[in-house]
Amino acid sequence: xxxxxxxxxxxxxxxxxxxxxxxxxxxxxxxxxxxxxxxxxxxxxxxxxxxxxxxxxxxxxxxxxxxxxxxxxxxxxxxxxxxxxxxxxxxxxxxxxxxxxxxxxxxxxxxxxxxxxxxxxxxxxxxxxxxxxxxxxxxxxxxxxxxxxxxxxxxxxxxxxxxxxxxxxxxxxxxxxxxxxxxxxxxxxxxxxxxxxxxxxxxxxxxxxxxxxxxxxxxxxxxxxxxxxxxxxxxxxxxxxxxxxxxxxxxxxxxxxxxxxxxxxxxxxxxxxxxxxxxxxxxxxxxxxxxxxxxxxxxxxxxxxxxxxxxxxxxxxxxxxxxxxxxxxxxxxxxxxxxxxxxxxxxxxxxxxxxxxxxxxxxxxxxxxxxxxxxxxxxxxxxxxxxxxxxxxxxxxxxxxxxxxxxxxxxxxxx
Numbered sequence: 001x002x003x004x005x006x007x008x009x010x011x012x013x014x015x016x017x018x019x020x021x022x023x024x025x026x027x028x029x030x031x032x033x034x035x036x037x038x039x040x041x042x043x044x045x046x047x048x049x050x051x052x053x054x055x056x057x058x059x060x061x062x063x064x065x066x067x068x069x070x071x072x073x074x075x076x077x078x079x080x081x082x083x084x085x086x087x088x089x090x091x092x093x094x095x096x097x098x099x100x101x102x103x104x105x106x107x108x109x110x111x112x113x114x115x116x117x118x119x120x121x122x123x124x125x126x127x128x129x130x131x132x133x134x135x136x137x138x139x140x141x142x143x144x145x146x147x148x149x150x151x152x153x154x155x156x157x158x159x160x161x162x163x164x165x166x167x168x169x170x171x172x173x174x175x176x177x178x179x180x181x182x183x184x185x186x187x188x189x190x191x192x193x194x195x196x197x198x199x200x201x202x203x204x205x206x207x208x209x210x211x212x213x214x215x216x217x218x219x220x221x222x223x224x225x226x227x228x229x230x231x232x233x234x235x236x237x238x239x240x241x242x243x244x245x246x247x248x249x250x251x252x253x254x255x256x257x258x259x260x261x262x263x264x265x266x267x268x269x270x271x272x273x274x275x276x277x278x279x280x281x282x283x284x285x286x287x288x289x290x291x292x293x294x295x296x297x298x299x300x301x302x303x304x305x306x307x308x309x310x311x312x313x314x315x316x317x318x319x320x321x322x323x324x325x326x327x328x329x330x331x332x333x334x335x336x337x338x339x340x341x342x343x344x345x346x347x348x349x350x351x352x353x354x355x356x357x358x359x360x361x362x363x364x365x366x367x368x369x370x371x372x373x374x375x376x377x378x379x380x381x382x383x384x385x386x387x388x389x390x391x392x393x394x395x396x397x398x399x400x401x402x403x404x405x406x407x408x409x410x411x412x413x414x415x
Contacts, residue, residue: 023245288405348389
């Protein structure tokens with residue numbers, strides 16, 4: 001069995017404590033999908049049908065579980081979620097489709113539900129057939145053992161090259177009733193989601209229709225998971241799902257049926273913040289990462305142009321390796337802005353590293369102090385700001401540096 005990667009230096013010092021959420025229980029176990037004795041499958045059980053929403057990879061080679069979830073999403077109800085690590089069940093043809101059907105059948109039997117109320121996800125190696133028969137018996141045990149407080153166990157079980165579990169929680173008000181949101185994510189490499197190997201799940205006890213949930217999630221993903229990149233590669237398996245058990249209705253919350261309902265304002269704000277938190281944790285756990293990078297672009301022709309320029313900077317191997325070497329090589333940022341394909345004027349461009357302006361009006365800043373800039377480049381978090389100087393468009397994206405360890409991790413991935 002491969003040894004686990006050392007903990008990322010960017011990992012949180014403490015993990016959020018996720019409280020129970022009425023109506024959902026979780027359990028994690030070992031099915032021997034790729035390694036023996038490693039926890040590799042999670043079952044989340046909803047006591048009553050939960051509202052559900054999802055956004056998925058834009059890859060033209062999606063995994064079999066992504067296809068399954070897209071189809072099941074039309075029903076708008078969920079009774080269980082099954083997630084396995086170690087095998088992505090992607091590029092597996094009819095065998096992959098059969099595996100999703102068998103997994104759903106086994107899960108439905110274990111909890112007493114219909115197969116079209118089961119949602120699935122798989123993460124790990126692409127192209128290897130998934131032996132879903134290994135779930136037989138395991139899902140029955142997990143259904144019996146599912147608990148309301150097993151959030152961290154579940155987050156750990158879906159890890160692959162991740163070095164730490166990614167979790168977040170929040171409280172929100174809908175009317176005068178407080179509701180809870182819990183989220184978990186996995187992802188460290190092959191990260192450039194564009195959705196919607198990145199999986200993320202958010203659970204709440206709020207009573208909200210699936211249609212309203214879908215609108216909230218589709219909006220929230222734009223400034224969170226669609227604003228993060230580790231290596232510019234969009235996975236075949238990217239999945240973000242939101243489940244609402246509706247248990248808060250018993251505490252007096254009036255069920256929300258429309259996303260524009262004014263009572264949803266606080267919930268939407270807290271959901272967006274939670275998604276950003278999870279997305280940033282993914283970037284902080286980028287394979288081999290030593291620095292977390294926030295790229296800010298201002299003064300662009302439009303917000304869309306700003307985001308494209310920001311990703312050009314964030315995905316540049318030269319920018320990322322410069323940060324890894326703690327080198328404020330602003331010339332590489334100039335390069336990334338220039339190649340982005342958006343409007344830019346060389347003599348209007350300004351660049352900052354952690355608040356220190358290093359370039360201005362097409363030249364090195366006249367007050368440039370290499371010693372001062374070199375000192376801030378030693379910090380764990382590096383903020384690169386580029387002001388294009390031609391408009392009001394702005395964007396913010398997150399990434400990490402590119403180190404030798406990234407090559408080592410991915411060179412050994414299938415071994």
